[in-house]
Amino acid sequence: MAWLKKFVGAVIVLGATAAAAGWVLSAPVRLDAASVAQLGPGDAAKGKRIFYAGGCTSCHARPGAKGDARLELVGGLELKTPFGIFVPPNISQDQKDGIGAWSEEDFANAMLNGVSPLGENFYPAFPYTSYARMKPADIADLYAFMKTLPAVAGKAPDHKLLFPFNIRRGIGLWKRLYLSPEPVIALPDGAPDKVLAGRYLVEGPGHCGECHTPRDFAGGVKKAEWLAGAVAAEGKGVVPNISPGGNSIKSWSESDIANYLETGFTPDFDSVGGAMVEVQQNMAQLTADDRAAIAAYLKAVPPHPNGYPARKPAS
Structure with a gap:
């Protein structure tokens, strides 16, 4: 039975070591x-x-x-x-x-x-x-x-x-x-200042990817599918794909996007709805240059297919 005692002892030591490592690695890190x-x-x-x-x-x-x-x-x-x-x-x-x-x-x-x-x-x-x-x-x-x-x-x-x-x-x-x-998206050298400014607003304070990007099993954003759309966090409906690979704003020009963020109206004169109402109201408070920069960035990101399952047609 000596081998069993050694085995149990080794398991206890490994468990204690793993717990200690987890405690250290999970510690909050200040600036x-x-x-x-x-x-x-x-x-x-x-x-x-x-x-x-x-x-x-x-x-x-x-x-x-x-x-x-x-x-x-x-x-x-x-x-x-x-x-x-x-x-x-x-x-x-x-x-x-x-x-x-x-x-x-x-x-x-x-x-x-x-x-x-x-x-x-x-x-x-x-x-x-x-x-x-x-x-x-x-x-x-x-x-x-x-x-x-x-x-x-x-x-x-x-x-x-x-x-x-x-x-x-x-x-x-x-x-x-x-x-x-x-940054999530590595822009090429010489990228226009407007696109760089848009990247900062979208990826940073605007936190657009938090809703518009699918997540993995642990709740982390799938950066390889950036802005590809996602199942809504509350499990009802989907958040649109706003990369150039989606249909929601694929045909919109930069000025269409900027105008939508300012007025809440699409190029087809439909109006903003759902959770985006609050977002658009906030975007309307920004400068015209800010909205133009966001639009330029959205046109510059890599295209992706929809990051959510195909929706079944209404019966």
Whole structure:
């Protein structure tokens, strides 16, 4: 029986080693001092543009809010996914229930690394996997603008997640696979400045790929099928393929795309609908140059077939 004792002992040692390695690898990683130094004081006027590019109101405004009430970022919207229900938190300037007590460094750690001031991993329902591509100066500007918004009391409900997704520490391992500040699409040397600007807006603050790209079994974006469309996160319907290989905007010109983002009308005079209504309202707040850059980038990305199963015709 000596061999059995040795075998059991080896299994225990290996298990303990794996657990220790997992604990270390899943630890939240904060920004280093050099990255923090790049933040700067921030400009609220510039931050307003980043706020709308990032679509903060779409998830964090009170559900159903209209007009100026959309700037009361109390959270509470329920996002029903295969992993459970995610509830965006209060990110108003309330000192207790919101983020009013956060420093600029706290804010940057959340946006770029998905780490809370308490040193916990945020769930990637908060699209920091896209925000990680943002410039530190833009993060500082956004923080300055957020400081101008109202403080609203009221804590949003907790997430309701299934096991093992309710183990927040495990997100640290997920980040090692899916969190990167590198651009998704490697544009050729000499790419026009407009296309480069569009890449930044789409892949970074605009986080368009979070909805328009299919995901793998672990919930990570399939970058090889960038913007190919996807089954909607809540499992009902699909999000369109907006690469040049899809039919949704394949025939649209750059000016058609830019006009759609500004007005909400397609070239055929149909109007924006569904979840895209909120996105279009945010895009309308950007500059004409921003919308033109987004359009130029969408025409420059690689084409892909639809990233979702063919829909059955109505019977």
